[in-house]
Amino acid sequence: MGRSKADGGAGVRERILAAAGALFAEQGYDATSVQQVVDRAGVTKGGLYHYFGAKEDLLVELYRAVFGQRLAALEKILAQGRDPEWTLRAIIDDIVVGTAAMMTESAAVSRELAHMDSDRTQRLQADWRRYQEAVRGLIRDAQAAGVFAAVASPELVSWSIFGVTTTLHTWYRPDGPQSADQIARELADLVLTGLTARP
Structure with missing residues (x-):
């Protein structure tokens, strides 16, 4: 299955990082799910995993x-x-x-x-x-x-x-x-x- 238009747009990686950073700051790393990150970033899970292999990768980046x-x-x-x-x-x-x-x-x-x-x-x-x-x-x-x-x-x-x-x-x-x-x-x-x- 191909990525959605939202996943294929410019700055997707940056959007995902921005969403993860905001959620980690608001509610903590452990309380934040991958689904919450993709929902806030407006991408699919496939779009996130295209750039990041795991949730920890978001914190590292x-x-x-x-x-x-x-x-x-x-x-x-x-x-x-x-x-x-x-x-x-x-x-x-x-x-x-x-x-x-x-x-x-x-x-x-x-x-x-x-x-x-x-x-x-x-x-x-x-x-x-x-x-x-x-x-x-x-x-x-x-x-x-x-x-x-x-x-x-x-x-x-x-x-x-x-x-x-x-x-x-x-x-x-x-x-x-x-x-x-x-x-x-x-x-x-x-x-x-x-x-x-x-x-």
């Missing part, structure tokens, strides 16, 4: 969509070799603004990935740990060089950043009193003020 961009941006920022203050500010700006731009997908990933325990999701979590360690390495090196004050461990400093960004989907609103750019700037100001080396 959402993770890649969200985190792949952040990891690529981190590598690009670090490759510029700028001073630690500029670099940390750029990282904070990217992760706040990037997360805000993909709020539904970020909510689905943050909520669900920690509960997944397959080999594939463990590899994705390893990428997240690599991201964290890169940020901590930046802070650690700057503290060792006396550029940043050693007022707190790199781990604690990094979690002061990640604690905000990984929960952004729970409190940030695009129509709220502050834009993502403003939040990023204030968070960077707060972190860097604490890290300013003092004579």
